[in-house]
Amino acid sequence: MSTNMGSDAVELDAAGSLAELLAGNRRFVNGEVAHPNQDAHRRSGLANGQRPFALIFGCADSRVAAEIIFDRGLGDLFVVRTAGHAVDNAVLGSIEFGVDVLEIPLVIVLGHDSCGAVKATMQAHDSGKMPSGYLRTVVEMLSSSVIGARLQGHGEINEIVADHSVQVAQELPERSSVIGRRVADGRLAIVAMEYALSDGAVQVLSSTISTPKVA
Template structure:
């Protein structure tokens, strides 16, 4: 009995000390990925002004950057609420790069963003129609065109080398943003990322009377952003 009791005791002690060691090694500056139970009502999503929508988006990025996310709108209730209809508060046209997960970097959840992703965050007829649909029919009050650091699509446009398949389709949509004089330095590529964001916004406004009218009447704000891959922050550039 004594040996059995002692053996079990030692095993339990080892398990206990191992558990405590694992807990001690945990990064205490992180929070568990639990959805915020205080989900915003859908009517509030619908009534956000353009400035309020932008503030909400940027506040979410602040939380993401400082590793204090709230994980809003990820509950079972939210899934049920949006199952029969959507009222996203913002549209984000971003690059399809896997390192730019828009809902994560803005700390939002299901039904919050009308998320359009295409390499180089370029304006095509399909993309423009999608943005118009979100703004005119779904009532999003904010459109953000989001470029990012070290964008491969922009780099390909700068390097201007032959590319296979249909890759040139989006590369050619970026080239006009580069201007007549440029080089292939890393610094120029980073400048070109911002230039491309501004160019795509100009194309959006020129090609869409719907968006131009909504903006002129104060019902829509169109902005540009640059996402920093290293730091996780979004900077407004247009």
């Protein structure tokens, strides 16, 4: 398994990209990180362009830094983050840039347990009181996922976070014709994951490709 992908490396398809991410997370969990692509040579080699092999759309939580938990380096991942991985037009535009301009073959929707944004949304619905400022906007964007999860009988926060991640993964190609077209013609796969704060492991929740085995 390669841990030193450069701009001149063999391009990975979606399955290969997912395998690379899962292998990196396994190294992170086991305390055997390789810290690939983090030196001066890699930096200078990327000065004129980038070719990331995966796009991570995740929560802005400081404990869930994509390059660290997947043991990757400069130029490997195109990362978009918002509180509770809430989706707005800027997020959709950023993802479209990644998949259509940079031709990234894999999008990961990355949630994590005990998500504060999801918790705030649950509390707002339970109390009937919306938060002030722009946090209200985040709560409004997460409300449909919280309501939908509860209608399915899910009441625990981590059940709702998982449902939310899967829902976002399903909605991306529905809300963006650019993303939808690339999924339909097989050039893009979307995978929902959940990250465990306690042990650092990721779990695949839904995928449009088969989950590869990691040695």
